[in-house]
Each structure stands twice: as C-alpha cells, then as structure tokens.
Amino acid sequence: MPTLALISKDPELSQKLVASLEGTDWSVEWLATEGLGDRELQHDVLVLDAAHPGANAWTPTQAMPVLLISEGEQADRLERFADDFVFRPVRRAALLVRLQRLHARSPLDDLRRPYSEAFASMAIGVVVLGPELEILTANPRSHEITGHREETIASQDIGYLLSADDLPRVRGALSQGQYPRAMDIQVLRRDGVSIVCSCSFAPLFGAKDHTVMSFEDVTLQRQTERELVKTMEFLGSLIDASVDAIISTDMEQRVRLFNASAARITGYHESDVVGSVTLEDLLGRATVELVTQRLLSTEHGGTGRLEPTKLDLVDIHGRRVPVQLSASLIYENGEPSAIVLIFADLRDRIRVEEHLAETQKKLAFTEKQGVLAELAGTAAHELNQPLTSMMAYAELLLRQSEPSSAAAKAARVLIREAERMAEIVRKIGKITRYETTSYVGHQKIFDLDRAADGSSEPGAKG
Template sequence: MVVNDDMTIDGVNETFLKERDLGYNDILGKHCYQVRYGLDRPCSEYGKRCYLEEVKKSGKIISTIHDYLTPEGEERFEVITVSPILDQEGNISKSLEASRDVTDRIKLEKEAQRSNIFLQNVIQSTVDGIVVVDTKGNVLIFNEGMERLTGYSAREIMERGHLASFYNIDVARENMMKMRSDEHGPMGKLNPTSMSIITKDGEEIPVTLSASIITINEKEVGSVGIFTDMREILKMRKDLEEAHFQLVQSEKIASVGKMAAGVAHEINNPLAGIMMYAELLRENFIDNSQHSKDIQEIIDQTLRCKKIVSELLEFSRQTVGKASSFNIEQMITKTLNLLINQALFQDIEVEKIIQSDMPEMVGDLGQLQQVFTNLFINAADAMEGKGKLNISVKYDSSRNLFITTVSDSGPGIPKELRTKVFDMFFTTKPVGKGTGLGLSISQKIINLHGGNILVDSPPEGGTRFIIELPLGFVEQPDEEPVFIGLD
C-alpha cells in the first residue's frame, strides 16, 4: 500500500485487494485509516500508534508486529514494514507500507507459550524429582522436587554442575544401555529401577528411577529421569516387617506356652514318683557311699527337671497376677538389694540414674521383680562377675510410658543371635547353668503388662535391654489353653 502525504491511498497490490475483498474504486483516494481499520479519524487521534506519521517525522524505516481489532471485534496480527518514498529533492512525499497477516502463527506461538508455562508449572510442582539432561550429561531442567531431594539448587547444577554431581556416572551409563534395549521396558524407556543418589551433603538416598530417551527426528538429544524418594516407603516397609515379625513371635510364644503347660503337667507326676523312690533308695543305701552318690545325682537331675517344669508352667500363665500400684524406683532398689550381697555381684559396679517425681505404675509387682532379677543376673553372668551394670529409668509423659534401660559392660550379643534371645530354651550359658526360659518368661510378663522389651549391643560394647511399660496398665488378653483342665 502506497500512502500520500495527506494519508490518502495512492495504490495497492492485488493481494491487498483479495485479502479484503475490495476493488480499486473502493480504496483509491480514501484515507488509509478508513480502509485499513474502519476509523473515521487518524489512528493517533484514537490514542493508537500511527507508523506513517512516525516514518514521516524520523525518515527511518519501521518494522514491527501490529495487533488490531477488526470491525467484527476479532484480534488480528500483522508484520508491518513502513518505508519513506523520497521525491527528486530528497523530501518524503509518500510512504510504502508492506504488511503480512501472521495471526495464525502468533496464536500458535501464544498457545505454545501457555502450554510451556503449564508444563513448567507441572514439572516444578511435582513432588518427585525431575531432571532433563542433554547427551553429554549437562542438566537442562532440575525441578524443585530434585532441589529438595539433593540439596542442590537448580542454578548450582545448571550453571556449574553436571549429572555426575548427584548420580553415579557408571550407573547412568548402565541405565542408558538398558533404555536402548527392550529388556527393561519399551525401547527408549526404563521401567522403575531401584538405585541411590548422593546429596550435596554426601548422604546416600534410596530412590526409584523411571527414565526415557528424548528424540527429535529420530535423533537422541537427551533424556528425562523421574526420581522418587523411597525413604518413607522403605521405613514403612521395615515397620511392617517388624510388626509382622512381632506378630509371628507372639503367636509362636503363645503356641509354645500352651504346649509347654500341657507337657509340664504331664511330666510333674512321674518326676514326683522318681523323687520319692530316689529318696527311699538313698535311705536304703545310706551306708554305701558309691550308691548314695549315684542316687544323689539322680535326685539333683530330677530337681533340675522340676525347675524346668516350674519355669514352663510360669511361662504358660495366661494372666497377670495381683495388680497393685507401686513406685518403680523402690521396686528396682528392692530387687538389687536381694542380689547385691551375692558373690556374683561383689566386683560389679552398679550405677542407677532414676528420674525423680515419677508417677506410680500399676502391675504385678512380683512378676516385674522376676523380670528385673533375671536381667540383673544375666548381666552379671555376661560380665563374669566383674564390670559395670547401668540402670536408668525415666518417664515419657508424652507417651505415658516408663522406659527402663539395663546395660552391662560384657562382651555383647552377636547380631545374628539377637533375634533368638527371647526364644524358648535358647541360651548362651554353659550346659546345666541356664534353661533358656528366663528371657522368654520375662518377655511374656512385659507383653502381658502391655509393654515391650528390646535388646541391642551398642557400638561401645556390652548388652542393653530397653523395657517400656505403660502408666495405665491394661492386661493384654491371651489365647485360651489348648489342654483341657489347665488352671
């Protein structure tokens, strides 16, 4: 379009006419703002930009994208270039405007921009870590989830870092090989794979990685990986496994307890007969020292059997006995006083750290004394009568729990044996010294009181038992006995 100095149209090309469905007679001599935009006055009088006036003043070419509304209210976009036309004296006599409609392209670009913003928001708001790298491992996208996971900021990684900053490069190469095969998922993709990444602080974090190769025109240009933090999931899985283990242990102990009670009752009668006849024999052979010695051995071994039977019956008890309210510090002190003067404890240093002003607990005082007596004697045996016994008691008011720790300076319990210490008949003591029932009975007493008992061996050595007992005692129900006639 050629425009005169007074803004009337001097000439247009065929394309101009076709786009607007006009003829020459419709536009010649008319003002440009009338034909172009349907205005009755120059654009500048409507507060709009007039490129013809700007070129006339500056004498310079203007090229820009211009948006406007059609009379029907539709938004359109044009690329406009306006150039001055000079007369023979070098003055601007006319202006040449070349325009091209780019509405479709601009709308596509805006739609792509909106989609890009939406995609960026999705990537940044995702809880999982998302990383996009080029074929050299340079990071192109590092979302907020990955920042939280690794401790690196996106700027640190994208400006100075590399994939190898948090991702073992050998594992990365291995995963790329997997993606290029169809053995680990569809070609070009990696199904969820367990691995670990390294944080900025050097911590190793277990994650699950899903990845895909990015291609353009069948050419690899990079890859994208999604990293899912597995710490909480693994913790939940571990907690479930521990809960399952405790359930299996409880069921096993309950079953063994029922069986033990029946066996103990059946054995008690013949043991009583053996004792009675052994006593009669000893009286008959009182003058024969060799026979007396042999009969005494029979009596000693029978008494040992009766002790085992007694402990089996104790293990099979279905309920807590008489419950009362008592001071846990006084109970522990009383238990220690009964043992401290024995030869086994003469070279053992006892240290007590007991919180003051604790509430009284409710439970079977006699049974709990049995538990702590067993723990103290086991500790003394482990230290072979020489070492340090530490006892601490505190009350956790947030959980309403008494937490008692009994630790010794002995050799400790090997890791592979710690899960067995509460099993019936399991003992590390010499043959004839321990029955392997003490800790089984102790665990059952604690469980019947609604508590828990744990064992570990700290890195510094020794063995530590942690007993948790509730403030408000509620007896834990047990199964009915399987042998008819049991008390």
C-alpha cells in the first residue's frame, strides 16, 4: 500500500487529503510539527504544504518525490526541490494523477532533477544501467564518444556498446557485486570503429540494483603508451647490446643504469650495482672529482659534456682498468638531473698496440739486418779484387828477392796481412745479422765473428 507523508500545520488540509484518497490504496500520515526535522521518512511520496512556516528554508535530504500544495504564488520559490505541485483547492482527480506519477518514478528520476545540469556538463561519458544492464540514460559526452544519439542508445543492452570479448568480463564482475575501476574496454562506436575506453563502475546512490558506468576515450593515449613501451624496449635492447659500457647515475652519483658491457668490464652484476653503488666506488674519488670538474667546465667539449678521455676505473677485484671515457649531463626543465657515462675497455687495444709496436720493432731490425747483409756482400766483393792483386804482387816480390833480404821480409809481411785481410773479408761476406760487443769503456763495436756465425741465436746482443 503506497503511503504519503503530509507536512502541514493545517488540519483542514489533512482532512481534505484523507477524504480525497478514500477508497484508494493510498494512506496518509500527517506530520504537523516534526516533519521538517531530521526524522527519517519511509514514505512513497512527500506532500508539502507551501504555507508551512518553514517551507521556504527546507531542503529535502532524502531521494523521495515531493508534491507541493500551493496557493499559486509560492510555487516559483519552492520549485527548486518540488517534483510536482497542485493548487488549492485540491481536486481529487488531479491529486491522484500526480500521486500515481510520482509513485511510479524510478530512483533514477529522483536523482536526475538535482543533478541534471552536472550530469549533462560532465567531461566524461556517463551511462546509467538498469538491473538487467539495460541502458537507461546517457549524458551528452557519451553520445559524442560512442557516436550514438539518445534515441539510438536508450533501452539497449550494455552489449550494444561493449565488444564481445569484454562483455563477459563486465557482466561477471557486476553479477558478483564487484565494480571495476579504470578497466580498459573495447567500445563499439555507431560507425563500427572500435575504440579503447577506460571504464569505471559504481552502484547508483539510492538504487543499488542500478549501475553507473563512467568512461573516457583513451585510444590515442593507449596507442602512445604502446609506442612509448616499444621505444623504451628498443632503447633498452640497444643499450644492452652496446659494445661500450653505459652507466647512468642521478645527481647524487648513485648508479641507476648499468648495461651488460659495464658488467663485463667491471665484474659487477647489475643487481649488485643499481641503487647501491656510487660513481666513486667505480672510478675512485680522484677520478670522479676530475670528471665532475671537466663536466662543469667549457674546455673539454662544453659545459655538461666531456670529450673522450683516458682514465682508470676500479673493477670488483680492486684492479685498475684503463678505459676511454666520455660523459654528459642530462637536463630536465633546464636543471641537471642525471649523468651518463660511456666508456670503452682499453686493455685489448693496449695489448694490440704493444704487440704492433714490438712487431714494428722486429720488422725494422729485420730490415736493418737485410741492408747490412747486402752492404757486407757488396763490401766483400769490392775488397776481394784489390786484395787478390796485393797478394799476387807480394808473392812475386818474394820469389824475386833473396830469402834473407829486406825485400823478402817485407813481402812475407804483406802476404801474411793480406791473408788476414782475406779472412776478414770472408767473414764480412757471411754477415747475416747485426751483433755488437763491448769495447773500451761503454762503447759498442760490431761483433764480426758473431754476426757471421750462423749457429748463434738471431738478434742476440753483446
């Protein structure tokens, strides 16, 4: 049986209402004085006498339809909260029509009146769903997002908007009394285009079997996020695949990024470094001070930049590792926020350079030995001819002189020294390498015997 609460101090009005509703299902409760207080009313319709002294200052606190009974001039002043009104004298037919209409109102109708302007001006789409998840109403922003007009969307099932993949998720959650928040859902526009919307669900205040779905189009935002993730993954792969070590720190010089090459060079594992190791632990205090000083100067690549510089860092075992390091400051909003260091391990390069220098040294020595052998061969050839002539003339002089004569003695000396010279020339002709021996003081002279001895180790020095 529907009930109404009458708030009035006029007993005659109460009697007229009771008489007008006699024979109907309506019952009347007259609240003469306490009706405008904080009493919780449990009625289907509230009937307010506009002549009540406190009517102008009263504000309804419950979602209950209000019927105003007025002489006529008060209607405009109380229209802000009245759902309908009748004029005195109250006629039975008009009263019954209005009471039945107010009684048939849904909780949504009770909420629509005070919040209609806010509902229409919301920047996000809002759809109110009935107990069977049918669309009862939607605000203008919902029409813009979905491409539907009010007449094409009203009374449709929620599945009219949601994709076949997302509809079971939404139904399942709501059937279990769960109200998802910020759920990404594929929404089908009227033109057939599928868009991504971030949707939140909540029970309708005053009607727990109704649901409010608020949503906004985040298609471009999600596309941007996916592209950003791809870019971040690519940059991460690029950093990890870099042959050079890459380290990034915050302005407190605590390591925030440590790629695989940095781990290989230093011996540290990424998990042991990021967030716990400082730049000073890796480079040493003196090197860090040098890097910081050069980063802030303009003489080494400009302010905030350090051109490639050879430095040493300290690995996990405390050994110093020669590296070629460059660095730069990262700025955010004009302020430095991070330091990025890129360095290459010079150990292999130094070993190659040392090996190359040694090879070049040996090559130069070999070239010198070749030149020396050619020069020795030429000298031996050129000296042999005059030496042969000298020995022939000395032997001729010896045969033509008396054995005891001075000429014979001189000839024998010439022959002996010529033979000695011939032996020296023979050794010169056999020279294959450069060898020296100690002479007077700290001087070195050519060691002819060792240089012409093929059994000696090549390259040996006296």
